[in-house]
Amino acid sequence: xxxxxxxxxxxxxxxxxxxRAAAVTAALAVVALCLVVVTMMVGSYYVSPVDVISSVLGIxxxxxxxxxxxxxxxPTASAGLGVGIALGMSGFVFQKxxxxxxxxxxxxxxxxxxxxxxVTSIVILDASSTxxxxxxxxxxxxxxxxxxxxxxxxxxxxxxxxxxxxxxxxFMVSIIGYIVSRAQIYEAREAMAWLVGTVGxxxxxxxxxxxxxxLVLVPLALALERPLRTLxxxxxxxxxxxxxxxxxxxxxxxxxIVLVGLSVAVAGPIMFVxxxxxxxxxxxxxxxxxxxxxxxxxxxxxLGADLVAQQVLPTSLxxxxxxxxxxxxxxxxxxxxxxxxxxxx
Amino acid sequence: xxxxxxxxxxxxxxxxxxxxAALATGFVLLAGVLAVVCFFSIxxxxxGVGLSTIWKAFTDYEPSNAAETVIRExxxxxxxxxxxxxxxxxxxxxxxxxxxxxxxxxxxIMGINSGxxxxxxxxxxxxxxxxxxxxxxxxxxxxxxxxxxxxxxASFGREGATPVKLAxxxxxxxxxxxxxxxxxxxxxxAALNELRFWQVGSLAGRYFPVFWQTLPFLVIGIVLALGTGxxxxxxxxxxxxxxxxGQRVKLTRVVMFVTVAILCGAATAACGPxxxxxxxxxxxxxxxxxxxxxxxxxxxxxxTPIVLLTADIIGRVVISPGELQVGVVLGVIGxxxxxxxxxxxxxxxx
Numbered sequence: 001x002x003x004x005x006x007x008x009x010x011x012x013x014x015x016x017x018x019x020r021a022a023a024v025t026a027a028l029a030v031v032a033l034c035l036v037v038v039t040m041m042v043g044s045y046y047v048s049p050v051d052v053i054s055s056v057l058g059i060x061x062x063x064x065x066x067x068x069x070x071x072x073x074x075p076t077a078s079a080g081l082g083v084g085i086a087l088g089m090s091g092f093v094f095q096k097x098x099x100x101x102x103x104x105x106x107x108x109x110x111x112x113x114x115x116x117x118x119v120t121s122i123v124i125l126d127a128s129s130t131x132x133x134x135x136x137x138x139x140x141x142x143x144x145x146x147x148x149x150x151x152x153x154x155x156x157x158x159x160x161x162x163x164x165x166x167x168x169x170x171f172m173v174s175i176i177g178y179i180v181s182r183a184q185i186y187e188a189r190e191a192m193a194w195l196v197g198t199v200g201x202x203x204x205x206x207x208x209x210x211x212x213x214x215l216v217l218v219p220l221a222l223a224l225e226r227p228l229r230t231l232x233x234x235x236x237x238x239x240x241x242x243x244x245x246x247x248x249x250x251x252x253x254x255x256x257i258v259l260v261g262l263s264v265a266v267a268g269p270i271m272f273v274x275x276x277x278x279x280x281x282x283x284x285x286x287x288x289x290x291x292x293x294x295x296x297x298x299x300x301x302x303l304g305a306d307l308v309a310q311q312v313l314p315t316s317l318x319x320x321x322x323x324x325x326x327x328x329x330x331x332x333x334x335x336x337x338x339x340x341x342x343x344x345x
Numbered sequence: 346x347x348x349x350x351x352x353x354x355x356x357x358x359x360x361x362x363x364x365x366a367a368l369a370t371g372f373v374l375l376a377g378v379l380a381v382v383c384f385f386s387i388x389x390x391x392x393g394v395g396l397s398t399i400w401k402a403f404t405d406y407e408p409s410n411a412a413e414t415v416i417r418e419x420x421x422x423x424x425x426x427x428x429x430x431x432x433x434x435x436x437x438x439x440x441x442x443x444x445x446x447x448x449x450x451x452x453x454i455m456g457i458n459s460g461x462x463x464x465x466x467x468x469x470x471x472x473x474x475x476x477x478x479x480x481x482x483x484x485x486x487x488x489x490x491x492x493x494x495x496x497x498x499a500s501f502g503r504e505g506a507t508p509v510k511l512a513x514x515x516x517x518x519x520x521x522x523x524x525x526x527x528x529x530x531x532x533x534x535a536a537l538n539e540l541r542f543w544q545v546g547s548l549a550g551r552y553f554p555v556f557w558q559t560l561p562f563l564v565i566g567i568v569l570a571l572g573t574g575x576x577x578x579x580x581x582x583x584x585x586x587x588x589x590x591g592q593r594v595k596l597t598r599v600v601m602f603v604t605v606a607i608l609c610g611a612a613t614a615a616c617g618p619x620x621x622x623x624x625x626x627x628x629x630x631x632x633x634x635x636x637x638x639x640x641x642x643x644x645x646x647x648x649t650p651i652v653l654l655t656a657d658i659i660g661r662v663v664i665s666p667g668e669l670q671v672g673v674v675l676g677v678i679g680x681x682x683x684x685x686x687x688x689x690x691x692x693x694x695x
Contacts, residue, residue, distance in 0.1 A: 106520070107516050107517075107520070150684055150688070153688060160687060160688070163687045164684055164687055164688075166516055167680050167683040167684050167687065168680065168684075170620055170621070170676065170679075170680055170683075171676060171677065171680035173676075174545070174620065174672060174673050174675075174676025174677065174680075175673065175676070175677070177541075177544050177545040177672070177673070178545050178669070178670065178673040180541045180544075181541050181542050181544070181545045181670070183541075185534070185537075185538055188537065188538075188541050189534065189537060192527070192530060192531065192537060193531065195527070196527045196531060271520060271523075271524055272520070272524070315532060317528065317531060317532070318527075318531060320524070320527065321524060321527055321528040321531060323524075324520075324521070324523075324524025324525070324527065324528070325524060325525075325528065
């Protein structure tokens with residue numbers, strides 16, 4: 001082996017890929033931060049970037065700017081950042097784990113469970129926004145647990161998980177439809193707005209929960225990236241390499257489900273972000289690009305879509321409508337190329 | 346191919362082929378069951394109606410009598426639509442499963458419903474359509490386009506439309522159409538208000554005009570569907586063998602997809618999206634009568650209306666005097682069945 005393999009060449013190639021991934025990830029972080037600042041600058045009252053930064057850091061001199069930036073715009077901007085990172089990372093983990101580029105949490109029923117619980121609390125329990133978020137989180141976790149149990153048959157096969165997720169999703173959707181049809185029209189509209197998802201609706205409490213959770217979960221996901229890469233080689237290979245397959249799969253699923261649950265609790269089920277962030281990150285950062293790059297791409301998509309939804313369009317729309325319209329053509333193209341390469345199923 | 350492994354399994358789970366006489370007897374029995382279900386569908390509901398009233402409603406109708414009006418104007422069209430739309434959904438499910446050789450093919454999973462929904466919302470937004478009578482045409486167009494899109498996407502690539510690819514393509518197209526629908530209903534409250542009632546499939550509030558509008562399509566579709574049994578049997582052997590047997594495979598495929606689009610479009614236009622029944626019933630039929638599609642189609646023709654009307658009656662009874670829409674009842678019952686199917690059957694190919 002050693003005679004045919006040019007070790008220094010392999011090593012330099014690997015280093016090159018790592019360096020490129022690191023550079024791209026850093027660049028993505030810069031873009032995401034710029035978008036955060038821009039989100040706080042624009043609106044019916046313009047604030048200059050310098051004022052934004054000084055207000056956020058608490059060294060601003062103008063109380064008006066401080067109020068607008070810190071109290072009105074910072075929640076939306078940080079929600080966009082947090083939700084985007086959470087969705088991007090969890091989507092990436094799901095796709096790698098289930099071995100299918102189409103297996104994002106919004107397809108396999110996790111978000112629909114959260115939606116059912118949230119819609120129930122909006123329409124039937126008439127709950128406050130904190131309660132809505134809490135029940136969405138519970139719904140996401142319970143549904144994922146249910147899908148996991150149903151798909152378990154001496155282990156989890158990616159394809160069984162996806163199909164059962166789709167069935168569970170249909171089940172939830174038919175109940176959601178029933179509840180929305182029973183509601184008053186204003187409740188129905190509120191429920192629909194929640195179902196489409198928007199970052200502007202974040203309450204302070206759940207936003208804080210998300211951001212604190214990200215501080216714990218992001219390092220955890222980064223630590224789990226190595227087992228994820230091993231699992232990608234297939235269960236048998238991973239086992240032969242000494243990986244505890246089911247344990248690491250469960251840990252990865254748990255982390256990404258909590259991430260999805262929290263982001264849905266903050267902003268509702270924003271479509272497509274989890275689906276498209278991973279593949280875009282991989283294309284930009286190369287095969288060494290990982291969880292962090294996917295999270296940053298997710299943040300860029302959510303922040304960008306919210307800017308379009310709030311500032312560019314004539315009437316302000318929920319963020320989820322824009323991510324859907326951005327995501328749709330990409331998804332179709334992805335499906336077509338995936339199938340052409342014969343990796344779709 | 347996996348085909349070689351299948352007959353052994355089939356023999357294991359189905360000890361013998363049933364004789365033609367047994368199957369014919371079963372068919373007649375099912376027709377009897379359907380008649381009984383129809384009877385209950387007409388008598389049961391928020392307002393109990395006696396037998397003599399029903400008899401009078403048909404022989405000696407008095408428009409001033411409320412009970413007789415309920416029978417003639419509400420329950421009879423509802424039952425008729427249930428019969429025809431049910432048959433259409435069952436047949437289209439059987440054909441889809443046969444032509445794609447995919448045990449999971451179903452109008453709901455194939456994205457047909459979301460196509461119809463998007464088209465209806467467009468109709469409301471653009472020309473202000475407001476009655477189920479006007480929706481019909483939009484639902485048709487949407488259903489047809491969605492069928493073509495999902496199948497085309499899924500059949501890219503070497504292996505053609507495999508179960509997973511079809512399910513994912515259906516989910517993807519559904520997701521895209523849903524986001525378009527969302528964009529419209531978020532800016533148009535009238536559209537939201539129409540859509541939220543339409544999107545839970547129901548037989549309630551469908552009167553004779555809707556029945557007459559969809560009837561021609563349903564009848565044409567059903568006749569076309571019943572004629573496809575032999576071709577489906579050929580396709581079940583695999584494309585190569587079907588070609589060798591002298592079938593014009595491409596042509597029959599196109600005819601079948603057109604038939605499915607007509608059936609699903611008309612059924613969805615009449616009742617709204619109804620999931621799972623088209624998936625589940627052909628499997629039941631296959632369990633009863635074995636792999637011959639001529640029998641599967643005939644049994645689906647009767648079994649699906651039975652299931653649909655029974656679900657409708659259940660929905661009327663469980664929360665009486667209110668009612669649970671038939672789409673909800675079926676969604677709740679059908680999902681567990683689908684999951685069992687995924688868990689315990691070899692889904693590689695039909």
